[in-house]
Amino acid sequence: xxxxxxxxxxxxxxxxxxxxxxxxxxxxxxxxxxxxxxxxxxxxxxxxxxxxxxxxxxxxxxxxxxxxxxxxxxxxxxxxxxxxxxxxxxxxxxxxxxxxxxxxxxxxxxxxxxxxxxxxxxxxxxxxxxxxxxxxxxxxxxxxxxxxxxxxxxxxxxxxxxxxxxxxxxxxxxxxxxxxxxxxxxxxxxxxxxxxxxxxxxxxxxxxxxxxxxxxxxxxxxxx
Amino acid sequence: xxxxxxxxxxxxxxxxxxxxxxxxxxxxxxxxxxxxxxxxxxxxxxxxxxxxxxxxxxxxxxxxxxxxxxxxxxxxxxxxxxxxxxxxxxxxxxxxxxxxxxxxxxxxxxxxxxxxxxxxxxxxxxxxxxxxxxxxxxxxxxxxxxxxxxxxxxxxxxxxxxxxxxxxxxxxxxxxxxxxxxxxxxxxxxxxxxxxxxxxxxxxxxxxxxxxxxxxxxxxxxxx
DNA sequence: GGACGGCGTAAAGAACGCGTAAAAACAAGC
DNA sequence: GCTTGTTTTTACGCGTTCTTTACGCCGTCC
Numbered sequence: 286x287x288x289x290x291x292x293x294x295x296x297x298x299x300x301x302x303x304x305x306x307x308x309x310x311x312x313x314x315x316x317x318x319x320x321x322x323x324x325x326x327x328x329x330x331x332x333x334x335x336x337x338x339x340x341x342x343x344x345x346x347x348x349x350x351x352x353x354x355x356x357x358x359x360x361x362x363x364x365x366x367x368x369x370x371x372x373x374x375x376x377x378x379x380x381x382x383x384x385x386x387x388x389x390x391x392x393x394x395x396x397x398x399x400x401x402x403x404x405x406x407x408x409x410x411x412x413x414x415x416x417x418x419x420x421x422x423x424x425x426x427x428x429x430x431x432x433x434x435x436x437x438x439x440x441x442x443x444x445x446x447x448x449x450x451x452x453x454x455x456x457x458x459x460x461x462x463x464x465x466x467x468x469x470x471x472x473x474x475x476x477x478x479x480x481x482x483x484x485x486x487x488x489x490x491x492x493x494x495x496x497x498x499x500x501x502x503x504x505x506x507x508x509x
Numbered sequence: 510x511x512x513x514x515x516x517x518x519x520x521x522x523x524x525x526x527x528x529x530x531x532x533x534x535x536x537x538x539x540x541x542x543x544x545x546x547x548x549x550x551x552x553x554x555x556x557x558x559x560x561x562x563x564x565x566x567x568x569x570x571x572x573x574x575x576x577x578x579x580x581x582x583x584x585x586x587x588x589x590x591x592x593x594x595x596x597x598x599x600x601x602x603x604x605x606x607x608x609x610x611x612x613x614x615x616x617x618x619x620x621x622x623x624x625x626x627x628x629x630x631x632x633x634x635x636x637x638x639x640x641x642x643x644x645x646x647x648x649x650x651x652x653x654x655x656x657x658x659x660x661x662x663x664x665x666x667x668x669x670x671x672x673x674x675x676x677x678x679x680x681x682x683x684x685x686x687x688x689x690x691x692x693x694x695x696x697x698x699x700x701x702x703x704x705x706x707x708x709x710x711x712x713x714x715x716x717x718x719x720x721x722x723x724x725x726x727x728x729x730x731x732x733x
Numbered sequence: 734g735g736a737c738g739g740c741g742t743a744a745a746g747a748a749c750g751c752g753t754a755a756a757a758a759c760a761a762g763c
Numbered sequence: 764g765c766t767t768g769t770t771t772t773t774a775c776g777c778g779t780t781c782t783t784t785a786c787g788c789c790g791t792c793c
Contacts, residue, residue, distance in 0.1 A: 357627075369613035376619035381627065382606060383620075389593035395600035396607075403605065403627065437769055454649040475771075477751060484752095492752085501750065501779060502662040503649065661780055697739085699782080705741060716741085725739065725790085 287401055288312040288330060292322040292348065293337040293363070302335065305390055311397070319343035323351045331358055333400050335393070338364045338375065346378045353379035355463050359400035363388070413448045415496050415509055418487045420448045427487070434486050439464065443479050444487075447497065447507040456504040480505060511625055512536040512554060516546040516572065517561040517587070526559065529614055535621070543567035547575045555582055557624050559617070562588045562599065570602045577603035583624035587612070637672050639720050639733055642711045644672045651711070658710050663688065667703050668711075671721065671731040680728035704729060 289311045293299045296317070303313045314329055316322035319340045326334070334352065338345030349360055361382045362375045372383045382396050411423035418429040425441060427434040436444065442464040447455055457476055461469045469475065480499070484491040498506045513535045517523045520541070527537045538553055540546035543564045550558070558576065562569030573584060585606045586599045596607045606620050635646040642653040649665060651658045660668065666688040671679055681700055685693050693699065704723070708715040722730045 369616040372616045373619040376623045379626075381623055392593040392596045395597040399600045399605055402603075439770070452648050452650075472771090473750080474773090477753085478771085481752060481754090499751070500649070500659075503665065506648075663781075696782095701739090701741060702782085705743090708741095723740075 286310075286312050287332045287397075288314060289397065290314045290316060290322060290325055290329075290331045290334045292316045292319070292334065292340070294318060294339065294341050295337075298337070306394075306397075309394060319345070319348040319351075322348055326352060326356065326358070331356075332404070333397060334358055334360045335397070336360055336362050336380075338362055338366070338371070346374060349375065349378040349380055357404070359404050361393075361396055361400060413451065413509065417489055417496065420444065422448065429487060436486075440479060440483055440486075443476075444483055447505060451507055451509045454500055454504050454506045458504075460505065476505070510534070510536050511556045511621075512538060513621065514538045514540060514546060514550055514553075514555045514558045516540045516543070516559065516564070518542060518563065518565050519561075522561070530621075533618060543569070543572040543575075546572055550576060550580065550582070555580075556628070557621060558582055558584045559621075560584055560586050560604075562586055562590070562595070570598060573599065573602040573604055581628070583628050585617075585620055585624060637675065637733065641713055641720065644668065646672070653711060660710075664703060664707060664710075667700075668707055671729060675731055675733045678724055678728050678730045682728075684729065700729070 287310070289306055291299060291302050291306070291313055293302065294317055299315050299317065303315055306313050314325050314331065316325050319342050322334075322336070325331070336345060336348060340348065345362070345364075349362075352358065352360060359381045360379065361384060362380045363384055363386060364371060364375070365386045367385050375383055381400055384393060384396060411421065413420045413422065418427060418434070420427050422445065425436075425445075427436055427441075427444070443460060446460055446463055457473050458470050460476060461472060465472065465475065480497060481491070484494050484497050488494045488497065496508050498508055500506055511534070513530055515523060515526050515530070515537055517526065518541055523539050523541065527539055530537050538549050538555065540549050543566050546558075546560070549555070560569060560572060564572065569586070569588075573586075576582065576584060583605045584603065585608060586604045587608055587610060588595060588599070589610045591609050599607055605624055608617060608620060637644045637646065642651060642658070644651050646669065649660075649669075651660055651665075651668070667684060670684055670687055681697050682694050684700060685696060689696065689699065704721060705715070708718050708721050712718045712721060720732050722732055724730055
C-alpha cells in the first residue's frame with residue numbers, strides 16, 4: 286500500500302484528490318497547509334508527496350526544503366503558474382516533478398507511478414544483517430540469535446539512522462537533529478547514553494563493539 | 510562530468526541542445542534516431558537520457574522499453590503532444606519525466622538537475638586512490654593496504670582539504686583558516702605537527718613523502 | 734662561516750570527549 | 764493515584780586528542 290501525503294489549501298481539490306487517489310488504491314494523508322504537512326511527514330510513513338505550491342501559512346518552496354532536510358521522499362509539485370522560473374525554483378529546491386494546472390487525473394496518477402517506481406526500486410532492502418543481529422527496517426524489529434530484541438522509540442530511531450547508512454560515518458549533529466530535533470544538536474551526552482544501551486542490547490562485548498563504532502569527535506558508524 | 514544522451518530527429522533541435530547543454534557543463538552524446546540511441550546507450554556510460562518521442566525509425570515508447578530492459582538511467586521525454594494519454598503512456602513505459610514543447614531551456618536544465626540528483630545520490634561515491642592508500646570522502650574513511658586507518662577529526666579535516674584539491678597547491682593560510690578558523694591563520698606550526706602525523710599514518714617512508722608534499726614557504730600539495 | 738627562518742620530529746601537560754552507572758524527571762497505562 | 768517504562772540529568776574515571784614546548788636539520792642570505 287502506497288501512502289500519499291497530499292498538501293493543498295483548497296478543500297474541494299484536497300477532497301477530490303483524496304477520493305480519487307483512494308479509489309486508485311492509495312492511502313491518502315491530507316494536509317491543508319505546510320505546517321501540518323511537515324508534521325504529518327515526520328509522524329507517518331509517507332511514500333510520496335503531492336504538494337500544491339499555493340499555501341496559506343508558508344511558501345511552498347520552504348515546505349520542499351523542510352522535507353529535503355531529512356528525507357528523499359519523492360515530491361510532485363502542483364501549481365497554477367506556468368512560468369519556467371517557478372518550475373526551476375521548485376525543482377532545484379528538491380522537487381522531483383512539476384505539474385501545471387489544470388492537469389488530468391490520469392496524468393497525475395502516471396506521475397505518481399513513475400515517482401514510486403523509482404523510489405521503490407532503490408529501497409528494496411528492508412533487512413540488514415550482521416553476524417550478531419538482524420534489523421528489519423520494514424517491520425521495525427530487531428533480532429539477535431533468533432530472539433526479538435525490544436527497542437524503545439528513541440533507541441530504534443538512532444539504530445535505524447545508522448543502519449540506513451551502512452559503513453558511512455554519521456555525525457553526531459546529524460543523529461541529534463534527526464532524532465531529537467535541531468534544538469538538541471549539541472546534546473552529545475544523549476548519544477553516549479543511547480549508544481551504550483544499543484551496544485548492551487546488540488553487541489556480544491559492549492565494551493569492544495564490532496558493529497556500532499565510535500569515531501571519536503566525529504560521529505558513529507554502523508559496520509555491517 | 511554528467512553525460513547526456515540526446516535523442517531527436519530534427520537536426521536543428523539536436524544541435525541546439527548539444528550546444529546549450531555543453532555550455533552548461535554536460536557532455537552530450539547525440540543520436541538522431543532510436544536505433545543509434547539504443548546502441549549508444551550500450552557502448553557508453555550515460556547518466557541521463559533526453560528523448561524526443563517523434564522518431565523516424567521506431568516508436569519512442571519502444572526506445573523507452575528498450576532502455577528499461579537493462580538500465581535504470583533517468584529518461585526525460587520531450588514531446589509536442591499535450592494529450593494526457595501520451596504522457597500516461599510514456600511515464601508508464603518507464604520514463605521519469607515528461608516535458609511538452611515548447612519548453613524553456615532553463616526548465617529542461619532544472620529537470621536534468623532533478624533527475625541526476627536522484628540517481629547521482631546513490632552512485633556518487635567519491636573515492637581517491639593512490640598507490641599506497643585510499644580515501645573514501647563519502648564515508649570519511651581511509652584505507653591503507655586494505656586496513657582502515659583511524660583519523661582524528663583534525664587529521665581528517667586537513668587530509669580531506671588536500672585530497673579534494675588533488676595536484677593543486679593549498680596554501681598554509683587556507684588550510685589553517687578552513688580547519689582551525691581565521692584566528693589561527695598564522696599558527697603554521699600546527700600544520701607541521703599534523704602533516705607529520707598524516708605522513709606517519711599514510712606514507713611508506715614518512716621522511717620521504719610521495720603523496721603529501723611540502724612546498725617550502727608556500728603550502729602543501731596532494732599528489733595522487 | 735655563521736646567523737636565520739622554515740621545516741620535521743618527539744614528547745610533554747592540558748583539555749576534551751567518551752563510556753558507564755545510577756538517579757531524577759517525565760509519560761503512559763491501569 | 765500508583766506502577767511501569769522511557770527519557771533526561773548528573774557524576775566520575777579514563778583514554779584520546781589538541782596544544783605547547785623543545786630540539787635538530789637543512790637550506791638561504793648576510
